[in-house]
Amino acid sequence: MARTTGSDGEKTEATIREAAVNLIARFGYEAMSMRQLATEVGVQAAALYRYFPTKEGLLFTLMREHMEGLTDAWEAARPTSADPVRRLAAYVENHIAFHIERRHATHVSNMELRSLSPERLTQILRMRTAYEKELRAILRDGAEAGVFDIDDTGLTAMALIQMMTGVIVWFRPGERLSITEVTATYLSMTMRLVGAASSTAPRFLSGAQRTL
Amino acid sequence: MARTTGSDGEKTEATIREAAVNLIARFGYEAMSMRQLATEVGVQAAALYRYFPTKEGLLFTLMREHMEGLTDAWEAARPTSADPVRRLAAYVENHIAFHIERRHATHVSNMELRSLSPERLTQILRMRTAYEKELRAILRDGAEAGVFDIDDTGLTAMALIQMMTGVIVWFRPGERLSITEVTATYLSMTMRLVGAASSTAPRFLSGAQRTL
DNA sequence: GAATTAATTGAACGTTCGTTTTATTATTGT
DNA sequence: ACAATAATAAAACGAACGTTCAATTAATTC
Numbered sequence: 001m002a003r004t005t006g007s008d009g010e011k012t013e014a015t016i017r018e019a020a021v022n023l024i025a026r027f028g029y030e031a032m033s034m035r036q037l038a039t040e041v042g043v044q045a046a047a048l049y050r051y052f053p054t055k056e057g058l059l060f061t062l063m064r065e066h067m068e069g070l071t072d073a074w075e076a077a078r079p080t081s082a083d084p085v086r087r088l089a090a091y092v093e094n095h096i097a098f099h100i101e102r103r104h105a106t107h108v109s110n111m112e113l114r115s116l117s118p119e120r121l122t123q124i125l126r127m128r129t130a131y132e133k134e135l136r137a138i139l140r141d142g143a144e145a146g147v148f149d150i151d152d153t154g155l156t157a158m159a160l161i162q163m164m165t166g167v168i169v170w171f172r173p174g175e176r177l178s179i180t181e182v183t184a185t186y187l188s189m190t191m192r193l194v195g196a197a198s199s200t201a202p203r204f205l206s207g208a209q210r211t212l
Numbered sequence: 213m214a215r216t217t218g219s220d221g222e223k224t225e226a227t228i229r230e231a232a233v234n235l236i237a238r239f240g241y242e243a244m245s246m247r248q249l250a251t252e253v254g255v256q257a258a259a260l261y262r263y264f265p266t267k268e269g270l271l272f273t274l275m276r277e278h279m280e281g282l283t284d285a286w287e288a289a290r291p292t293s294a295d296p297v298r299r300l301a302a303y304v305e306n307h308i309a310f311h312i313e314r315r316h317a318t319h320v321s322n323m324e325l326r327s328l329s330p331e332r333l334t335q336i337l338r339m340r341t342a343y344e345k346e347l348r349a350i351l352r353d354g355a356e357a358g359v360f361d362i363d364d365t366g367l368t369a370m371a372l373i374q375m376m377t378g379v380i381v382w383f384r385p386g387e388r389l390s391i392t393e394v395t396a397t398y399l400s401m402t403m404r405l406v407g408a409a410s411s412t413a414p415r416f417l418s419g420a421q422r423t424l
Numbered sequence: 425g426a427a428t429t430a431a432t433t434g435a436a437c438g439t440t441c442g443t444t445t446t447a448t449t450a451t452t453g454t
Numbered sequence: 455a456c457a458a459t460a461a462t463a464a465a466a467c468g469a470a471c472g473t474t475c476a477a478t479t480a481a482t483t484c
Contacts, residue, residue, distance in 0.1 A: 002448035002462050012461080028326055030242030034442060044463050046444080055442065111323060114240055151397045155389070159401055162378025163371045170370050177367070185363045189371055193405050214478035215431040224431080246472060258474080259432050267472065 013051045015041050021062055025104035029059055029112040059112060060120045066105040067127040073098050074134065084142030085196055091135055092190050095164050096183050103168045110165065132161060139194060149195025160190060225263045227253050233274055237316035241271055241324040271324060272332045278317040279339040285310050286346065296354030297408055303347055304402050307376050308395050315380045322377065344369060351406065361407025372402060 019040040023032045034055055038045040052058035077094040079086050099106045113121055136157045142148035150156050164186060171182060231252040235244045246267055250257040264270035289306040291298050311318045325333060348369045354360035362368050376398060383394060 002450080002464090004450075004462065026326070028240070028242055030240055031327070033440075035440085043461095045442085046464080047462050049443070050461070114238070115243070151400060152389075155394070155397050156401065158378065158382050159375045159398065162381065163375040166370065166374025166378075169374065177364075182367070185367050186371065188363060189368065189405050192407060193401050195404060214433050215480045216433090217480065221431065245470075247470085255431095256433055257472085258434080261473070262431070 012041070012043065012047070016048060016051055016058075017062065020058055021104045021108055024059070024062070024112060025107040029055075029108070029115045056115065056117065056120075059108075059115060060124075062105065063109045063112070063116070063124050064127075066102065066109045067124060067131070069102070069105075070098055071127065071131055074131065078134075082141075084138055084145060084147050085191070087138045088135075088142065088148075088190065088194065088196070089187060091138060092160075092164060092187050093183055095161075096167055096186055097179065099165055099168050100171055100173075100179055100182075103171070106165070106168050132157060135160065142194065142196070147196060156194060160193065163189070163193075221263075224253070224255065224259070228260060228263055228270075229274065232270055233316045233320055236271070236274070236324060237319040241267075241320070241327045268327065268329065268332075271320075271327060272336075274317065275321045275324070275328070275336050276339075278314065278321045279336060279343070281314070281317075282310055283339065283343055286343065290346075294353075296350055296357060296359050297403070299350045300347075300354065300360075300402065300406065300408070301399060303350060304372075304376060304399050305395055307373075308379055308398055309391065311377055311380050312383055312385075312391055312394075315383070318377070318380050344373060347372065354406065354408070359408060368406060372405065375401070375405075 016037070020032075020037055023037055023040060027036075034048055035045045038048055041048075048058075052061065074091070074094050077090055079090045081087065109124070113124065116124065136153055139148060139150055139153045139157055143150045143153060167182065167186070171177075173179075177185075228249070232244075232249055235249055235252060239248075246260055247257045250260055253260075260270075264273065286303070286306055289302055291302045293299065321336070325336065328336065348365055351360060351362055351365045351369055355362045355365060379394065379398070383389075385391075389397075
């Protein structure tokens with residue numbers, strides 16, 4: 001038995017990607033065996049090596065494409081407006097939507113970094129840093145414009161990203177809250193966290209708060 | 213060669229614990245081999261089994277003791293005051309201090325849950341839930357007393373914990389910021405996030421904010 | 425100082441791992 | 455129809471894994 005009827009390289013590769021993301025997210029990269037992945041795909045382990053050179057190569061591909069997807073999503077969602085509040089809102093909305101939509105891929109990208117070779121780790125971290133830099137720029141602009149009240153831009157950016165990405169830990173689609181409700185609440189929390197005037201509190205209070 | 217001069221069970225066990233936490237935090241539970249751990253300890257792999265029944269048993273012990281440590285630390289730090297602001301401040305301070313102090317153990321407890329058997333996973337999650345429940349109670353009390361302004365108690369608790377625990381991802385001792393500075397900033401962000409009156413603003417403002 | 429117990433070694437067990445090689449069959453192009 | 459190529463199976467590789475067992479030596483007890 002060799003080539004099976006109806007077999008198609010593109011389909012198989014897509015199936016491998018999907019199955020790999022799910023298995024790695026569930027069991028972890030080290031715990032997932034290539035044979036387990038092959039079984040899930042419905043193929044022999046040797047067939048996987050026609051599409052990915054090594055197990056680590058597969059992991060890297062999954063991560064790189066996830067990061068590219070995140071960057072692309074932000075490029076598309078980035079508002080033309082220069083208003084820091086609007087830009088921050090767009091960032092939060094895009095981040096949460098993307099991470100909920102691709103929970104498993106996000107889990108992989110966040111949890112399995114240590115299984116990458118140093119060079120590949122650097123490459124992924126560079127992409128991540130570039131993405132986070134966008135948030136820091138928004139916070140800095142807002143702080144300079146006096147729209148935000150922020151102690152430490154870098155620290156606030158990290159706190160916000162941890163908070164937002166944390167959604168994937170507990171969020172399950174179809175449970176108590178919808179994506180829309182979750183996003184709205186996180187948006188509100190974010191705006192308060194950065195001391196934005198137009199959060200839940202009346203605008204004129206923030207001025208008083210800052211001057212006092 | 214058998215028993216070595218100066219060998220001591222208690223010392224060896226402590227060394228194993230310490231080395232295991234560090235190795236698992238660095239490479240991951242699945243990636244760390246018992247032989248690697250033994251080498252780090254300076255002993256043969258077989259010797260490990262005198263102290264821990266299996267590799268998973270070792271992992272579970274590390275996690276359980278970490279969670280017990282966290283709970284105990286909170287018991288000791290919990291203020292007698294009923295004031296939600298004070299209680300929340302104590303929770304944040306204790307959480308951040310504990311997690312920075314035991315970065316590696318926290319990493320293990322957060323990242324390696326999937327390597328536990330179902331029963332043991334349940335046990336650890338129960339401890340974690342109990343700890344998080346304390347935060348929810350503080351938030352609820354504060355919201356009911358009108359001291360906090362919170363949309364969704366459960367969601368806010370999760371956001372806060374993700375934010376606070378995230379410190380261990382980027383914090384490195386001896387870098388730009390000290391633990392004290394980091395804690396102060398996080399405390400300030402927390403108070404704003406929950407809409408506490410006495411965050412960065414003077415205390416007497418809280419009354420105004422609540423009535424408005 | 426002999427007997428007992430504690431601590432560890434060294435070798436081995438069976439299993440599973442990622443990966444490679446070779447053969448075989450399905451599909452595609454002519 | 456026939457060659458060329460794409461896709462897979464089947465089997466095998468050596469290495470590493472968690473774990474066990476018997477032997478051996480250090481420390482302790484009486």
